[in-house]
Amino acid sequence: xxxxxxxxxxxxxxxxxxxxxxxxxxxxxxxxxxxxxxxxxxxxxxxxxxxxxxxxxxxxxxxxxxxxxxxxxxxxxxxxxxxxxxxxxxxxxxxxxxxxxxxxxxxxxxxxxxxxxxxxxxxxxxxxxxxxxxxxxxxxxxxxxxxxxxxxxxxxxxxxxxxxxxxxxxxxxxxxxxxxxxxxxxxxxxxxxxxxxxxxxxxxxxxxxxxxxxxxxxxxxxxxxxxxxxxxxxxxxxxxxxxxxxxxxxxxxxxxxxxxxxxxxxxxxxxxxxxxx
Amino acid sequence: xxxxxxxxxxxxxxxxxxxxxxxxxxxxxxxxxxxxxxxxxxxxxxxxxxxxxxxxxxxxxxxxxxxxxxxxxxxxxxxxxxxxxxxxxxxxxxxxxxxxxxxxxxxxxxxxxxxxxxxxxxxxxxxxxxxxxxxxxxxxxxxxxxxxxxxxxxxxxxxxxxxxxxxxxxxxxxxxxxxxxxxxxxxxxxxxxxxxxxxxxxxxxxxxxxxxxxxxxxxxxxxxxxxxxxxxxxxxxxxxxxxxxxxxxxxxxxxxxxxxxxxxxxxxxxxxxxxxxxxxxxxxxxxxxxxxxxxxxxxxxxxxxxxxxxxxxxxxxxxxxxxxxxx
Ligand SMILES: Nc1ncnc2c1ncn2[C@@H]1O[C@H](COP(=O)(O)OP(=O)(O)OP(=O)(O)O)[C@@H](O)[C@H]1O
Ligand SMILES: [Mg+2]
Numbered sequence: 213x214x215x216x217x218x219x220x221x222x223x224x225x226x227x228x229x230x231x232x233x234x235x236x237x238x239x240x241x242x243x244x245x246x247x248x249x250x251x252x253x254x255x256x257x258x259x260x261x262x263x264x265x266x267x268x269x270x271x272x273x274x275x276x277x278x279x280x281x282x283x284x285x286x287x288x289x290x291x292x293x294x295x296x297x298x299x300x301x302x303x304x305x306x307x308x309x310x311x312x313x314x315x316x317x318x319x320x321x322x323x324x325x326x327x328x329x330x331x332x333x334x335x336x337x338x339x340x341x342x343x344x345x346x347x348x349x350x351x352x353x354x355x356x357x358x359x360x361x362x363x364x365x366x367x368x369x370x371x372x373x374x375x376x377x378x379x380x381x382x383x384x385x386x387x388x389x390x391x392x393x394x395x396x397x398x399x400x401x402x403x404x405x406x407x408x409x410x411x412x413x414x415x416x417x418x419x420x421x422x423x424x425x426x427x428x429x430x431x432x433x434x435x436x437x438x439x440x441x442x443x444x445x446x447x448x449x450x451x452x453x454x455x456x457x458x459x460x461x462x463x464x465x466x467x468x469x470x471x472x473x474x475x476x477x478x479x480x481x482x483x484x485x486x487x488x489x
Numbered sequence: 490x491x492x493x494x495x496x497x498x499x500x501x502x503x504x505x506x507x508x509x510x511x512x513x514x515x516x517x518x519x520x521x522x523x524x525x526x527x528x529x530x531x532x533x534x535x536x537x538x539x540x541x542x543x544x545x546x547x548x549x550x551x552x553x554x555x556x557x558x559x560x561x562x563x564x565x566x567x568x569x570x571x572x573x574x575x576x577x578x579x580x581x582x583x584x585x586x587x588x589x590x591x592x593x594x595x596x597x598x599x600x601x602x603x604x605x606x607x608x609x610x611x612x613x614x615x616x617x618x619x620x621x622x623x624x625x626x627x628x629x630x631x632x633x634x635x636x637x638x639x640x641x642x643x644x645x646x647x648x649x650x651x652x653x654x655x656x657x658x659x660x661x662x663x664x665x666x667x668x669x670x671x672x673x674x675x676x677x678x679x680x681x682x683x684x685x686x687x688x689x690x691x692x693x694x695x696x697x698x699x700x701x702x703x704x705x706x707x708x709x710x711x712x713x714x715x716x717x718x719x720x721x722x723x724x725x726x727x728x729x730x731x732x733x734x735x736x737x738x739x740x741x742x743x744x745x746x747x748x749x750x751x752x753x754x755x756x757x758x759x760x761x762x763x764x765x766x767x768x769x770x771x772x773x774x775x776x777x778x779x780x781x782x783x784x785x786x787x788x789x790x791x792x793x794x795x796x797x798x799x800x801x802x803x804x805x806x807x808x809x810x811x812x813x814x815x816x
Contacts, residue, residue, distance in 0.1 A: 389577035392547055396565045397594035397644070407590070411581045487581040488626035 231269045238268040267458040275458045276465070290450060292442070294466060300442040302470070304360065305428045308367025312424065316372050317417065320379025321405065324413070330380065337376065345370035345431050349438055359439035363432065370431045371424035378420025382413030414485035422478035429471045444470075493556075494523040494680055495544070495648065499761070500553035502539050513539055514707040516553070516761040519699060526674060526681045528691035530739060531701030532747055537684045538574070541650050544682060545571045557648065567595050570641035574652040574684075576633045578625040578640075585621040588612055588640050595644040611643040612636075615669060631662035638666070642673060649674065651683040655690065667693060668723055688739045692717065693726050698735075699764075700742050702750040708761060710750050713739060714768040734770035 267275075283295025323330045345366045352362035386409050394404045436445025444467060451459035497519040503510045513536040521527050529537055542548040544555055546565040554561045557569070578587050588608040593599065599607070612621055615635040625633055634654060641649055654670070655663040671694055674681050685691050691698045698713040716731040726732055746753060757765070 389573055389575055390579060392571070392573070393577050393579065395547060396545055396567075396569070396571045397591055398565060398567050399594050403594075408579070411579075485581075488624065489580050 234269050238266045265457065267461065271458050272461050272465075275462045279462060279466075289441075292447075294444075294447065294463070297442060297444045297447040298466065298470065301432050301436060301444040304363050304436075304443065305367055305425075305432050305474075308364040309371045309425060309428050311364075312368045312371035312375060313421065315368075316375035316420075316424075317379050320376045320417070321383050321409070323376070323380035324383025325405075325409075330384070337373070341373045341377075345427075346434055346438065349435065353439070359441055363435040363439055363443070366435045367428045367432060371428045374423040374427065375417070375420040378423070379413065379417045382416030382420075383409055385416075386412040411485070411487070415482060415487075418478065418482040418485055422475060422482060425474045425478055426471065429467075429474055433467060492522045493520040494525075494558060495521040495682070496556040497540075497544070498554050498556060500540070500543055500550035500555060502536060502543070502548075503551045511705050513704050514701070517709055518762045518764065519709060519712075521680060521682065523680055524678045526671075526679075526683070526694055526696045527699060528683045528685050528695035528697075529699040529701055530685060530688065530691055530743065531707065532703050532743065533686075535701050535704040535707040535747075537701060538652055541571070541652050541682065541684055544648075545569055545650050547571075567644055568646055569648045569650055570644055570646035572634075572637050572641045572649065572651040572654045574654070574656070576625075576637040578633055578636055580625050583622050583624055584612060584617060584628070584636050585609075587625070587636055588643050591640045591644050608639075608643055611639040614642065614673065615639045631658050631666065634658060634666065638670060638673075642677070645677070647680060649679050649681045649683075651681065653684050653686065656686060663690075664723060670694070688736055688743070689727075691739070692732065692735055693721065693723060698739060700739065700747070702747050706751075708750070708754070708759075709764045710742065710746065710753075712764050712766045714766060716768055716770055731770035738767070738769040 279294040283293045283298075285291075285293040286296060319333075323333055348366055348369050349362060352365045353359065356362050356365060390408055390412055391404070394408045399407070432443065433445035433448065436443035437449045438445075440446050440449070444463060448460055448463045448467075451457075451463065497517055499516050499518055501515045501517070502513045504513060517540065519527075529540065531537055539548065543550045544562075546562050546569065556562070562569075579590065582590060585605075585608055588611060589604055592604050592607045596604070596607075609621070612618060615638050617632060617635050617639065620628065620632065625636070628636065634657070638654065641651075651670075655666055658666065667690060673679070681694075683694065685694075692715060695715055696719075697715060700710045700713060702708050702710050713735065716735060717726060717729050721729075753759075759765075
């Protein structure tokens, strides 16, 4: 049996084990103490029957099924389908991220090609990079005055740095011999940028893009929790306020799956531009 | 030798070093005729690649200039193709892509199928027909080097600069490629400047072999004229009566004289502008050549030149060793 198969079997086994433990841990243990039925009703099943507040795998599975069946319903601002909330989040991430790509790659090229620009922009990057993207939120809300645009701005800011730094690094470390080939062939600066530097730096640039999309997806949940309104982050927070742990767990799983898909798309793209040496 | 197609005029190269600077080489003077094949031999680190980079225009000299075709060089040019020691193929392009890239750089508005045809011609020439769509990573060392050669030839340069093009190859491949390069260069009338570590390769390929002393402060010690006829076969060059004379002269230089040349310089009144020309095994030719040079080179006719006299009298500073071989 191939390694892939064996690994898949072990994964499946671990998953089964996890679900089993989860099920046992959240199973009700029957009425804990005999109590007045009136009182029992008052305190709820959790206290009266020893039933855990944590939903079990069956409940969560059912919830997921319900969401999958009808992902796009819209019953007012506090009750939208999971699909709609996800779409909001993905749209924000994509907008902020693509703007960041459009800014980071040209500036990264500039920094990578010019030691002067590298030196002069370095202090700004060093100071701006470690700032938590959420720290920008109040400033963004104050200046932009729109919660959705502010989240997009926060996504832009957090995706910028890995791409900028990787692009600059990739461009600066293009092998001297390839540049010398271009020089001996009298290749002009534009053609050199597109035919030598870009393909040579592409794997590094895409690695930066992959790191950025990961961070952007982490940050959008927090940003939406903060500003509210719509999005998967808001959904999580809203369901927590509703004390619907089942929905919270469902959302957590969905966030994980979407994050994985985004990461895999960029991993594929990276593989496409990677050249063997 | 009136034609100075390439003229290296007093170039030096210094690199900054802790506490001042190190001089890699100093005051190199050398001229090459059109269609000439010159090999340069010297120990590792003496500055051969640096000289080649200056000729290519990839690096400026610290002092002096290089004049090609009556113009001092300002930077790299499509007239001077470089075959890099590390082959320097673009790994994201195929064999065809690499060669076509060079062709498209030379003829910017060439039609796509013409471009393709030109590239194909040189891929065929180096014997890589059928491997056009392979990436460099899928090629053997010898095949990569062939692509490098095809790429350099495809732009139909006037000068080829080769940095140890065969050093990474096995003996068999090396022999084949030497033959091919020699044939192509003769056919296309290339002027070639080639770095090598291999004495036999230099004797087989070169019209003149330039010997460089060890660095730092390296100089050109001697120019060895190859006494072998221009028409030569790889299989029997070593049977030529003068072959071992030349070979031993160069090996002697590499083994001992390259290290102690500074002392030799004092004794022989060395002049960097007129590097001694030797023709091991054929003294009379060497002296007559010195005389011709004297007549044609105005700089040389000025002032007394004891070196020239020394050249005439003893063609090779290692005369005894040569005499041995002639005996
Ligand atoms: N950019 C640089 N900065 C400082 N020193 C340098 C630089 N480039 C080359 N050198 C020095 O110049 C000397 C000559 O280098 P070069 O590469 O020309 O040698 P080489 O004769 O080609 O050697 P090899 O036969 O090993 O290829 C070396 O001692 C090297 O350390
Ligand atoms: Mg070298």
